[in-house]
Amino acid sequence: MSEFDFLGFRGKTFLVMGVANKKSVAWNIAKTIESAGGTVLYTVRSEQRKQSTAKLLADRKVIVCDVQEQQQIDALRQSLSDDNVQLDGLVHSIAFADYPEGIRPFHETTRAQFLQAVDISAYSLINVCNTLKDCFSPEASVVTIGISTTRMASESYGFMAPIKAALESSLAFLTKSFSRFSKVRFNAVAAGLLKTSASAGIPGYVDSYLYAEQVIPRGEAVATSEVADTAAFLLSQRSSGITAQSVVVDAGMSINYFDANVVAAVTNSQVD
Structure with missing residues (x-):
């Protein structure tokens, strides 16, 4: 009995942006794609990152693309065009925020911090998709990585929630504007707290994770593999009716804030 190709990735090519190490969401998504028979091309942000991931990404095509540099995004497009690559999907797993003095009250966020975070974490999706628009197959799928809620004022996440809200909002506008000439879809996996190297570097994040x-x-x-599996589904034609959406993957955390045991632990701790 032949294996059923549920995701339909065989013979298709995907670009995954943002692999940093084996714990990265981007790497877990790429592994899922490859295990289902798809071909993955990779971008990393610097030559140093290319060297540090050389063993992990051995025998794969890896392109350096710092999304803050337009010429590098243009060079990415040229590389894909030179190789006659048609992308059936793109994974945008890129985010950055600078906390030089640790997490500070939101109202003290500087203009430079906020604009840099918007540029790298949100605008880059718009810019990359525009630059690569001629490289997409007519029914390609673009998936970015969001967070499970942008309405909770989590102090341990600094000023990134408003940035992710901008990223999430852009999905509807990208879907609409691309619909003028293609059927490319844009979605996000809105992930709960994950155990990644990037998140571990955020002050206070570990306590929030626990x-x-x-x-x-x-x-x-939530396991990173669970986020990756959802992203793979959104990249596939199995999700062809889903676009301009953020699919929450939080294992039900948002329904359980008033769990009796958690409430009791907090109230009991306040008793003298």
């Missing part, structure tokens, strides 16, 4: 495990009904945090 708290999330207590609030999630199953008692276990």
Whole structure:
């Protein structure tokens, strides 16, 4: 009995942007694509990152593309065009925020911090998709990585929630504008707290992650592989009716903030 190709990735090519190490969401998505028979091309942000991921990404095509540099995005397009690559999907797993003095009150966010974060984490999706628009197949799928809620004022996430809100909002506008000439879809996986190297570097994040495990009904945090599997579904034609959406993957955390045990732990701690 032949294996059923559920995702339909065989013979298709995907660009994955943002692999940093083996814990990266981008790497987990790429592994899922490759295991389903798809071909993955990679971009990393610098030559140093290319060297540090050389073993992980051995025998794969890796292109350096710092999304802050238009000439590097243009060079990415040229490289794909020179190789006659038609992209069936793109994974945008890129985010950056600068906290030189640690997490500070939101109202103290500087203009430079905010604009840099918007440029790298949100505008880059718009810019890359515009630059690569002629490289997409007519029914390609673009998936970016958001967060499970942009309405919760989590102090441990600094000023990134408003940036992710801008990223999420852009999905509707990209879908609309691209619909003039293609059927390219744009979606996000809105992930709960994950155990990645990037998140571990955010001041206070580890405590929030441990708290999330207590609030999630199953008692276990979201696994990066669960986010990757959802992204793979959104990249496939199995999700052809889904566009301009953020699919929340938080293992039910958002329904369980008033769990009796968590409430009791907080109230009991306040009793003298």
